[in-house]
Amino acid sequence: MLEYALIFWAGGSVIKIHEYQSKELLANFGVPVPKGRVASSPEEVAEICRELGGTAVVKAQVYAGGRGKAGGVKLVNSPEEGVEYARGLLGTRLVTVQTGPEGVPVQRVLVEEPAQVERELYLALTVDRSAQGPVFIASAAGGMEIEEVAETQPEAIAREGVDIAVGLQAFQARRIARGLGLDAGQQRSAARIMAAMYKLFMERDLTLIEINPLVVSKDGSLVAVDAKVSLEDDALFRNKDFSDWRDPEQETPLEVEASEYGIAYVKLDGSVGCLVNGAGLAMATMDLVRGAGATPANFLDVGGGADEAKVAKAVNIMLSDPDVESILVNIFGGILRSDIVARGIVRAYDETKSEIPLTIRLQGVQVDEARAVLDESGLQVSFAETLLDVEARLAESLG
Amino acid sequence: MSILVDENTRVLVQGITGREGSFHATRCMEYGTNVVAGVTPGRGGSVFNDSVPVFDSVEEAANETGATVSLLFVPAPFAQDAMIEAADAGIGLIVCIAEGVPVLDSARVLRYLEGRGSRLLGPNCPGLISPTGKCKVGIMPGHIHQAGRVGVVSRSGTLTYEAVSQLSALGLGQSTCVGIGGDPLIGTNFVDVLELFNEDPDTDAVVMIGEIGGSMEQEAAQFIKENFAKPVVSFIAGATAPPGKRMGHAGAIITGSDATAEAKNEALRDAGAHVVPSPGLIGAVMKEALS
Known part of the structure; x- marks a missing residue:
């Protein structure tokens, strides 16, 4: 729920990358990660297993979490076992608690040396709203979902805010390390890891580095056994190489298409397609749809500066969603002219010859022109004046 | 009476010669806003809409016109600089419209504003x-x-x-x-x-x-x-x-x-x-x- 909520507030969106890419970034900045490599064929898996001495952990590279329980992670004891496992995994779709029933494609696996686990810790760096800057989050209860730890033993989570004007100070890193119950040598290693994380975070405009678990090995060394890094979409202009890191295969196809056109779109499981301008009004429109007893098929914010082509694209995206049974347009035009919205809608319906029923509520400038465009088009449109009208129309259509 | 702004408020617009800046500055003036200056680096000395002097820097604009509020139409990648420039010039209320300002840029700006007399509204606000x-x-x-x-x-x-x-x-x-x-x-x-x-x-x-x-x-x-x-x-x-x-x-x-x-x-x-x-x-x- 909470994680879902974050789709909306950030204004821009977060770009996810794979575990192997996250680890590559971390390693480049000096965070120790397990020995290993990414592979996209069973033969490569065998080769890496041999390099690692036979035994290895093979991990499906997918954006969705919960892959361990879904059979996407395995300890193999020989190259042959590695090949067999990789054959059954590569090219298939993995269904986890975080994916839909359709799952996500597995095209790569990460093959790594198994960790010799003494203890599992949690260490993350993100930007906190209330602290208005970067904050480290640490817990001795690593290896489990941090949300779960927050729920059951919130006192086990420590936070350390960093003053962005001066950066992470050594005493802060020591404080976090002491709180994790590490010995003197391990504290030094942990402090080095935190310094590296902070440097990476600031230099590459990250929104999240999450190392879980950060393993204390039997020999006392620390290693980032699983890691997740998120990049900030809004900072791509100064991290141009990141655009190539994206794996669109892992994302919902309609969401990828929408993002290419600068449309904020999130696929939901209902049947009323919603075309709205502004994130707040888009959320409120979803609330309204639910309030009327119907279910929204999507969150869609077409933005303030949309033109006819962008509106048409947005309508096209909704029309190509097989779950959409009707479309609701709710536009409060300040800058966005109503007649442009109308033309975009008509264009999309013309192109697709769709007969999906439309409810339209347009407020703002050029509303009369918009009505004329829609009347001329011959589309079957139910017009609503106010949000209460919209609610009533939705309730009506449900019978 | 109202809060923060009224008919006497002297407003400057950063990015006034850009597409969005000029469009919205004009709408604001039509509404009755007292737009006294514009700022676009490199365009100092020109006049916007036959009435608003354009300056190269916020400092100059504020000194010459007594503007106390700045409305920013600066694209997100440059918003951090524009916000800090406004605060440096002693602008009392900085209004940042831009959507997509990197979150670490906002963090730096908010840190810079601490202890100074400027209030920031936004970013990503109407x-x-x-x-x-x-x-x-x-x-x-x-x-x-x-x-x-x-x-x-x-x-x-x-x-x-x-x-x-x-x-x-x-x-x-x-x-x-x-x-x-x-x-x-x-x-x-x-x-x-x-x-x-x-x-x-x-x-x-x-x-x-x-x-x-x-x-x-x-x-x-x-x-x-x-x-x-x-x-x-x-x-x-x-x-x-x-x-x-x-x-x-x-x-x-x-x-x-x-x-x-x-x-x-x-x-x-x-x-x-x-x-x-x-x-x-x-x-x-x-x-x-x-x-």
């Missing part, structure tokens, strides 16, 4: 408007507003226009409408604006529009409970955003379960606010609260 004071410093459509005694504060743009048009349709005019912005890090929060409305003798009641994420609405609820004497009508957008996609964001853990609309509504109800169940009823509930 700005503010005082229908009573005939002053619009933002991108909202001026014509939907009406002078009156209801204050509006919101994290959203178009949803605020929606609320304002409901109020106006019922004859409930507005004293000042403030869009605080939809970004996770913003310069002015609900409590800051509520404090100002509390002290404004010409504001009788407040519409507060929040949304899911963060805990700013709970802080507002706490303030309302302890200090706010006027009726508050609140709506939180996103109540039906279902669970599903994991964003893998540790930020959620910090604010905990406060991020949901349910938790925010609960806190506001407990503080005595009139929590609106449907976004279509914001005006109607305010009318009832005032009667």
Whole structure:
């Protein structure tokens, strides 16, 4: 729920990358990660297993979490076992608690040396709203979902805010390390890891580095056994190489298409397609749809500066969603002219010859022109004046 | 009377010669805003719309014209520099419209503003408007507003226009409408604006529009409970955003379960606010609260 909520507030969106890419970034900045490599064929898996001495952990590279329980992670004891496992995994779709029933494609696996686990810790760096800057989050209860730890033993989570004007100070890193119950040598290693994380975070405009678990090995060394890094979409202009890191295969196809056109779109499981301008009004429109007893098929914010082509694209995206049974347009035009919205809608319906029923509520400038465009088009449109009208129309259509 | 701006406010526009800047500066002037200067580095010495002098720097513009408020139409990649330039020049109220300012840039700006006399509104906000004071410093459509005694504060743009048009349709005019912005890090929060409305003798009641994420609405609820004497009508957008996609964001853990609309509504109800169940009823509930 909470994680879902974050789709909306950030204004821009977060770009996810794979575990192997996250680890590559971390390693480049000096965070120790397990020995290993990414592979996209069973033969490569065998080769890496041999390099690692036979035994290895093979991990499906997918954006969705919960892959361990879904059979996407395995300890193999020989190259042959590695090949067999990789054959059954590569090219298939993995269904986890975080994916839909359709799952996500597995095209790569990460093959790594198994960790010799003494203890599992949690260490993350993100930007906190209330602290208005970067904050480290640490817990001795690593290896489990941090949300779960927050729920059951919130006192086990420590936070350390960093003053962005001066950066992470050594005493802060020591404080976090002491709180994790590490010995003197391990504290030094942990402090080095935190310094590296902070440097990476600031230099590459990250929104999240999450190392879980950060393993204390039997020999006392620390290693980032699983890691997740998120990049900030809004900072791509100064991290141009990141655009190539994206794996669109892992994302919902309609969401990828929408993002290419600068449309904020999130696929939901209902049947009323919603075309709205502004994130707040888009959320409120979803609330309204639910309030009327119907279910929204999507969150869609077409933005303030949309033109006819962008509106048409947005309508096209909704029309190509097989779950959409009707479309609701709710536009409060300040800058966005109503007649442009109308033309975009008509264009999309013309192109697709769709007969999906439309409810339209347009407020703002050029509303009369918009009505004329829609009347001329011959589309079957139910017009609503106010949000209460919209609610009533939705309730009506449900019978 | 109104809060933050009125007919005497001297406004400068950073990025006035750009496409958006010139469009919106013109709309603001049509509304009655006293736009006294524009700033575009390299375009100093020119005149905008035959009446507004353009300067190369905010410092020069402020010194020459006495501007105290800056409206920024600077693209997101350059917004950090523009905001800090305005603060450096001693501008009292900086309004940043840009969407997509990198969050670490915002963090640096907010840190820079600490201890200085400048207030930042936004980023990613529609700005503010005082229908009573005939002053619009933002991108909202001026014509939907009406002078009156209801204050509006919101994290959203178009949803605020929606609320304002409901109020106006019922004859409930507005004293000042403030869009605080939809970004996770913003310069002015609900409590800051509520404090100002509390002290404004010409504001009788407040519409507060929040949304899911963060805990700013709970802080507002706490303030309302302890200090706010006027009726508050609140709506939180996103109540039906279902669970599903994991964003893998540790930020959620910090604010905990406060991020949901349910938790925010609960806190506001407990503080005595009139929590609106449907976004279509914001005006109607305010009318009832005032009667």
